Amino acid sequence: MRLSYPDSIRIIQVPCTGRVDVIHLMEAFQRGADGVYVVGCLEGECHYLTGNLRAKKRVQYTKQLLDEIGVGGDRLEMYNIAASDGPRFSEVAREMDEKIRALGPSPIKTMLQKLHADDLSIHV
């Protein structure tokens, strides 16, 4: 298919979205991610039965936390895409990229860059 998706997106593989915990999502933002989205299998089709449903609830919980600290829960999303659905994966990647660009840089990233302008070890 040779489909492309924005190069701003970095993929972190997990065996199942059920492995994704609140702290993983928080750490991504803490390290300066502008947005994060979790892509799980279609609901009802989890190989481990409920992994993607658990992930969905954890994403919801983390959204609230991000709202509470003023980073913004809308920078975090969950999508369900079939493993074989390349076109949809590419479409969602573009959709998320556009959404985050519209929201602008994360305030955490902005501050990290400001506070560590001289520190080359911090890549955000």
Next chain:
Amino acid sequence: MIVAERKPLDEIIGFIKDCKKILIVGCNECVTVCYAGGKKEVAILASALKMAFLKEGKELEVKEVTLERQCDQEYLEEIRDIIDQYDAVVSMACGVGVQFMAEKYQSMPVYPALNTLFMGGAEEMGVWSERCQGCGQCILGQTAGICPITRCAKRLLNGPCGGSTQGHCEINKDLPCAWQLILDRLKALGRLDDYDRLISIKDWSTERSGGPRKIVREDLQQ
């Protein structure tokens, strides 16, 4: 277990807004089991606080520690060597742990990260409910193992009030009437005679209204 939940982040941030280095201390007992103040929740709170500070252009240094128990002197000792390096301690234990921490480390500001709610159990994953109010004189033996002190809104001792409707309490239609539960269970156990036996006037002095309680066991004292 003692059931608690995290305070709103704004409240916690308010406690430590002038700090640069804090120690967040979790507890491996009850609050771990009710997902409020265990190792995982310590990590999430640390991350949230660091980001909340960063957003304001400040960097917060956070050390995460989770002790076996905070309601026990020997485990609180484990942080003695490091505690002085921090501006404050944020305890993710129940109110008991927070107070033991504050008593042990007199010169250190200690702040609670949780609201301690009740003694209860997990009905299912993510649902906890109250089962005991620590009245100091357990009557579960007469009430089919269902506590009317905790589960009846009026703490009635001898049967339901007039507000019991179709097995539910008048204060909330989702709340089962404790005395209906007791009656049903006594019936199922073939022990309805217990219902006829009056429970005498309760001595509430062993409950919280008698002031803070204490047990001294000389056989265990050193």
